[in-house]
Amino acid sequence: MTTPMAHHVTLSGRDVRYFDAGEGRPLVLLHGFPLSADMWRPQLEAAPPGWRLIAPDLRGFGGTTRDVATPAGRVDAPATAIDDYAGDVLQLLDALELERAVIGGLSMGGYVAFGLVRRAPDRVEALVLADTRSEADTEEARANRMAMLEAIERNGPRAVADTMLPRLLGATTQATRPELAGEMRRLIEANRPAGLADAVRCMMSRPDSTPLLASLACPALVVAGREDVLTPVAVHEQMCARLRRATLAVIERAGHLSNLEQPQAFGEALARFLAAL
Numbered sequence: 001m002t003t004p005m006a007h008h009v010t011l012s013g014r015d016v017r018y019f020d021a022g023e024g025r026p027l028v029l030l031h032g033f034p035l036s037a038d039m040w041r042p043q044l045e046a047a048p049p050g051w052r053l054i055a056p057d058l059r060g061f062g063g064t065t066r067d068v069a070t071p072a073g074r075v076d077a078p079a080t081a082i083d084d085y086a087g088d089v090l091q092l093l094d095a096l097e098l099e100r101a102v103i104g105g106l107s108m109g110g111y112v113a114f115g116l117v118r119r120a121p122d123r124v125e126a127l128v129l130a131d132t133r134s135e136a137d138t139e140e141a142r143a144n145r146m147a148m149l150e151a152i153e154r155n156g157p158r159a160v161a162d163t164m165l166p167r168l169l170g171a172t173t174q175a176t177r178p179e180l181a182g183e184m185r186r187l188i189e190a191n192r193p194a195g196l197a198d199a200v201r202c203m204m205s206r207p208d209s210t211p212l213l214a215s216l217a218c219p220a221l222v223v224a225g226r227e228d229v230l231t232p233v234a235v236h237e238q239m240c241a242r243l244r245r246a247t248l249a250v251i252e253r254a255g256h257l258s259n260l261e262q263p264q265a266f267g268e269a270l271a272r273f274l275a276a277l
């Protein structure tokens, strides 16, 4: 097992941090909200043979700045639409001279993966959609996002951790691995309030990606934690029914963070899918 090294690159004046582990065909892993690329450590530490795993911090998360260097100094350049994050990923692929990659995303990372399909379908070799959904926010979800924006304004990342942690982890993990909640809290609280708020706004205005599903020609692995209360298994079954070439993997004893809660089962499903590409 090798601990992944963080790499840094400057893209259009923005400092971008990403992990790069293993060698071979590229798989890009996009993190969920309100975390960072560190959530992919179990997968990065066990990259399947023949695969290179690249996991960037999205704009304003972890070690990737939301501001950019200009001749006049650093200026804010926040993401204002979910597809802005997808544009950043394409820029990273260009910098790494990668024409095509398998694109994987968990939850918000999945929303960004759909953005990549919208912007550059030819560069997506296959998709891994974990604990995510294709639909846009409902009115109720938007109202919850407004409340979260107010909570971030008042209490910063701690408020996001307090609200989300009980729903990110499944019941089994909460009962048997309480230390994982502490680790997730550290990742969440390491994020800056402005980056979190940008992402909340981008998620609440994201388009419905459901019409994309039937047009997708590439293979897709759809992964669902059995105990995921944010994006339940049924949501993933519906996505699979609309996709032309989908494989569903339900991860037992895992909630929304299926890759962290059951890394072995997640890794096996991922390795099986990649081996068949």
Ligand code: MLT
Residues within 6 Å of the ligand: 031, 032, 033, 034, 106, 107, 108, 109, 203, 230, 256
């Ligand atoms: C995530 O894990 O990225 C979030 O649950 C996504 C969301 O809030 O819609």
